[in-house]
Amino acid sequence: MKQDYIKELLSQAKAAGVEAAEAYLSESESFSAMRNNGALEDYQSNHTRGLGFRGLVNGRMGYASTEALDDESIGQLIRGVIESATLCESKDEQPLYQGGGQFPEVALYNPELDKVSPEAKLAKIEAMENQCKATDARYLNGYNMIDTTKHTVRIANSYGMDQTYTESFCQLYCGANVKENDCVSTGGFAQISRDFDALDPIALGRDSVEQAVKGLNAEPVASGKYRVIFWNEALVSLLGVFNTIFSAETEQMGLSLLSGKLGETIAAPCVTLVDDPLRADCVGSRPFDDEGVPSHQHMLVENGVFRTFLHNLKTAKKAGVQSTGNGSKADYSSPVRVAPSNLYFEPGVLSFDELLRQAGDGIVITEVSGLHAGANPVSGDFSLLSKGYTIKDGQRDQPLERITVAGNFYELLKNIRAFASDLRFPYGPMGSASADAGEMTISGKA
Secondary structure, eight states: OOTTHHHHHHHHHHHTTOSEEEEEEEEEEEEEEEEETTEEEEEEEEEEEEEEEEEEETTEEEEEEESOOSHHHHHHHHHHHHHHHHHOOOOSOOOOOOOOSOOOOOOOOOHHHHTOOHHHHHHHHHHHHHHHHHHOTTEEEEEEEEEEEEEEEEEEETTSOEEEEEEEEEEEEEEEEEEETTEEEEEEEEEEESOGGGOOHHHHHHHHHHHHHHTTTOBOOBSEEEEEEEOHHHHHHHHHHHGGGGBHHHHHTTOOTTTTOTTSBOSOTTOOEEEOTTOTTSTTOOSBOTTSOBOOOEEEEETTEEOOOBOOHHHHHHHTSOOOSOEEOSSTTSOOEEOOSSEEEOOOSBOHHHHHHHHOSEEEEEEEEOHHHHBOTTTOEEEEEEEEEEEETTEEEEEEEEEEEEEEHHHHHHHOOEEBSOOBOOSSSEEBOOEEEEEEEEEOBO
16 A cells, blocks of 8 residues: 555545545454364454545545555546445534644554464363363363454544554453253453463463352242342443443434433442543554544543433534544444444442442342343343353352343332442453343243
8 A cells, every 4th residue: 555545535535526535444453263172163353444534525524445455446436436425325424633732642552462472372271171171070061262453443534634543452251161960161261461471371261160050059039129230241231231321322312211411410429421432451442433523531421310312423512512532433444333343331449349349138240141132222121141140148040041030221220229349341341340120020930
């Protein structure tokens, strides 16, 4: 690619009558491998690069993209944008970033990660598999995976915006199956870090197997009302489904029941929901969003009070507010939508064990499934197949499976009594601490 490819693209677009334009260049290097039962089952190393181009023509936004960054593609991109804009039916103004903000510094790139050999990466998952076998004789099999990613984004537009950042991170995942007689149970944990040496295959293998063993011989509990604790990972799963209610895009389509409730109390006083793209330890961090807007931390809910929707430039213009820097593209060729960066519930001061002791008797939900079929992001209703365990006198008691937890996310926010201090981001950019959700309906055996 020519050093001045993007500048030439913007220049020619202007000459062709494109009123304002933006180039979004994405380049990624990734490695992944999976090991099971002593064999390497998957091994991939990829390098991808692509450029998304969008521009305003007669006030309408057009999109085009390419992987071939050469002279010929410049004309193709410009024609694609002009043709796309003529077909655009949206009358909403779609501005591009015109500057005016400071770009924060976030430590996202670790050059040492580039130096790690494939052999060292494979050694991590081999050590993890060996630890699984050594932890418990009931270990049956599992999935031991590693992946590393280096990703560079450059955004340049007609208004002089031209910024780049590079991020890198590595992830280790262990999924362990154990068997006792005819009963099989599964456990799994992941670690994500920008430091390869921080990945601990021994602890991950041990913890995954021990979690699986604790689930052996699980049974459903009798249906009824129970004091419910959501373990952090289960609450992250719920947040992953219902976070769209905080999107201005969703609200402007009439699909969020939070519409018109800015400044109102929508949750318990212990609930603070944060979107923070500046956490260097999280994979959703960035110095600017996918429109080039500088990143800032935002409180969506602060001590129970609803403070802001998440905005991109388009939704912010429509609402008459500033963008929160949450313009997001699924990939370089996608249109800009609204999405959180690192979204999480702030933790409390109690340890997880103290949260259990405070609850006394009840149920801990450790896993929920069927999220797409059993959860309605518009109404907030959910009814989800779950796993967990009972607590008796504040202590872990019997493992549970084949139970269903039912409720409403809006009501859940109001009913949370306390968060523990065990904030985790288990698999990506969403996190939570465990939470005491008060009394909820559990369906199990009659």
